[in-house]
Amino acid sequence: GGASGLPSGPDSGNILLVTVTNVVHPMTVDVVTQIMQKHGTLEKINIFSKHGKTQCLVQFSSPESAAEALEALQGKNVYNNCNTLHIIYSNLQDVTVHQNTERSHDFTAPAQPASAPQPDPSTRAGPTPQQQSAAAANPLLSLAASLNLPLSAIGTLQGMDALQRAELQRRAGGPGGPGGAGGGGCHAS
Structure with missing residues (x-):
């Protein structure tokens, strides 16, 4: 629905377009990963600003995961009374990530050589x-x-x-x- 002033997209897919309103705390890949990963396997995240709004493209491995995340997180606040999520399906077929930064990440690409292998969490x-x-x-x-x-x-x-x-x-x-x-x-x- 266009009534809320947000764009409307297709009604299914594995890529979500998340518009964040009432932004008080910056949205980073870590924050988006933390709130999205419990709904399914993440493939790519790209955070950007468009028309003064913070938006995120979140690509899941399956449409079912994207649907679950959309249903669970629609209208929710990431923090107390701020960073409100407005989610629709994206009409993109793939999210483009040029390099892994705090605003974009490709979980499907092999690890960048610059990052050291992660130690076992039980030993760190x-x-x-x-x-x-x-x-x-x-x-x-x-x-x-x-x-x-x-x-x-x-x-x-x-x-x-x-x-x-x-x-x-x-x-x-x-x-x-x-x-x-x-x-x-x-x-x-």
């Missing part, structure tokens, strides 16, 4: 650079990283109130400073 000490950059924008991510929890634990942390999270952080010896215990978590779950 501390958060990965991706987790650290995402943690800066998301207190739950920083809490999970400081406790060496997997990203899948964030849902559990979201279910806790601020006092429970602060206590968990205090026991872990983590920083109790600003932004450590309160709001702003990834809302689309």
Whole structure:
């Protein structure tokens, strides 16, 4: 429907066009990956600005995954009361990614030689650079990283109130400073 002022596209496909309104926190590949990957295998992400709006093209491996993500995330906020997602199907057949940056990523391409192989998560000490950059924008991510929890634990942390999270952080010896215990978590779950 064109009534909302957003373009309308086809009614199926494996590529979603996501328009983000009320943008307070920047949208990065890490953020988009975090909210989209639970709905299916991601192939490509490209984030861009058009007519002053932040938009993302998200290519899934299957139309079913794209449909699930669209249904689950339509109208949701990425953060508390901001970064609202408006999703339609794209009429593109393929998303073009020239290089992997914080605004575009091709998950189907072989790893770039510049990136070192990732160590086994069970043996590594501390958060990965991706987790650290995402943690800066998301207190739950920083809490999970400081406790060496997997990203899948964030849902559990979201279910806790601020006092429970602060206590968990205090026991872990983590920083109790600003932004450590309160709001702003990834809302689309």
